[in-house]
Amino acid sequence: MARVALKVEKGECDNCLNTFPGWALYKPLKSEECYEAICGACITAKAAAKAKVEPLVVSVWDSEHGKFMKAQRNLALDGSLWTVMPGTPLTIECQAKWIAYRSTLNRMTVDCSNPSDWVWPEPPALEYAEAL
Structure with a gap:
């Protein structure tokens, strides 16, 4: 399911509580309904945690x-x-x-x-x- 950007001038991410321009905030998916808005960094962090991604290994x-x-x-x-x-x-x-x-x-x-x-x-x- 695709995420939809919020149509606001400025807003706050309900997960990290940082303020972002409206284009950087998204409506949460059904599984994230505890949020009204979520930023891209939190989406990425949640996806990485969900996928249990290993950190990049340095040579x-x-x-x-x-x-x-x-x-x-x-x-x-x-x-x-x-x-x-x-x-x-x-x-x-x-x-x-x-x-x-x-x-x-x-x-x-x-x-x-x-x-x-x-x-x-x-x-x-x-x-x-x-x-x-």
Whole structure:
């Protein structure tokens, strides 16, 4: 059943007792007949309570430790960018190893759910191509 906005200039929500412009107040549904007017915030809160909605889970990677780990990962990615750029003096095989290493670092927050469980991969050895 759809809610209908009240046609008043200003009014008070009977649930939270805050004053709102008329367009922000609604007639209650039959199950809420103890109210004459109800605001959108109270409607949302009641719906969430009724549905037993769990609060939004924040990623463990957003903790201080997780942010530190991501910063260290970013430093490692920045420091190894030259290994995969065109014109690098490394062998093709070595470049492939560095691409895999960087991919593992890039997927750190996807492949590991907890920063405390992360195991840092070993950077590959540098293998230079022979000069022509």
